[in-house]
Amino acid sequence: DIVLTQSPTTLSLSPGERATLSCRASQSISSYLGWYQQKPGQAPRLLIYDTSNRATGIPARFSGSGSGTAFTLTISSLEPEDSAVYYCQQRSKWPTFGQGTKVEIK
Amino acid sequence: EVQLVESGGGLVQPGGSLRLSCVASGFTFSGYWMHWVRQLPGKRLEWVARIDADGSIPSYADSVKGRFTISRDNAKNTLYLHMNSLRDEDTAVYYCARDSHQATVAKYVQHWGQGALVTVSS
Numbered sequence: 563d564i565v566l567t568q569s570p571t572t573l574s575l576s577p578g579e580r581a582t583l584s585c586r587a588s589q590s591i592s593s594y595l596g597w598y599q600q601k602p603g604q605a606p607r608l609l610i611y612d613t614s615n616r617a618t619g620i621p622a623r624f625s626g627s628g629s630g631t632a633f634t635l636t637i638s639s640l641e642p643e644d645s646a647v648y649y650c651q652q653r654s655k656w657p658t659f660g661q662g663t664k665v666e667i668k
Numbered sequence: 669e670v671q672l673v674e675s676g677g678g679l680v681q682p683g684g685s686l687r688l689s690c691v692a693s694g695f696t697f698s699g700y701w702m703h704w705v706r707q708l709p710g711k712r713l714e715w716v717a718r719i720d721a722d723g724s725i726p727s728y729a730d731s732v733k734g735r736f737t738i739s740r741d742n743a744k745n746t747l748y749l750h751m752n753s754l755r756d757e758d759t760a761v762y763y764c765a766r767d768s769h770q771a772t773v774a775k776y777v778q779h780w781g782q783g784a785l786v787t788v789s790s
Binding site for chain 1: 711712713714715718727729730763768774775776777778780781782783
């Protein structure tokens, strides 16, 4: 299986700051990477698909970039409601998820 | 509005069996890949199984291959997961999920059910 490694484990930032989350794949996955947001007690929500495409209804402050084995999710200006765990997922081979990055809002 | 409603979770002994069902509404069920994704107690997400729109291409994670069977009834807008030979490590919240795109290949999960808790314990 393709292993996705996310960093950092936890990110603690203030409202209005920029958040940069990383996801690295154990082998090239082209652009076949998505990002999800999960809040406590809820199912994950798709934010980004195929590296840089925002899913329906996702605010423009969320953006994705990368290719091959290195990918980034950027939240340009954090809102209090962005406090959540963020997972990356690849679909190049059998789908796998990263272990998650927790974003805390100070 | 897309809705996915799971049922069939519960407590089962190791080696036992369970069947999860998921009734879909609010979209053309027969047009989408469908998936089962589980979230383990430590919050790790694992893709368990998926099936194409007409039910002819089921596929499985190595961890469940030979023990779990995914199927669908497009006439009833229902997705199933038959789980046999259950192990302690199968304990998780199981999500029924709809693919993000109406396509010939599986992509991502756009819609999720509320989750069904399966606990395997003696």
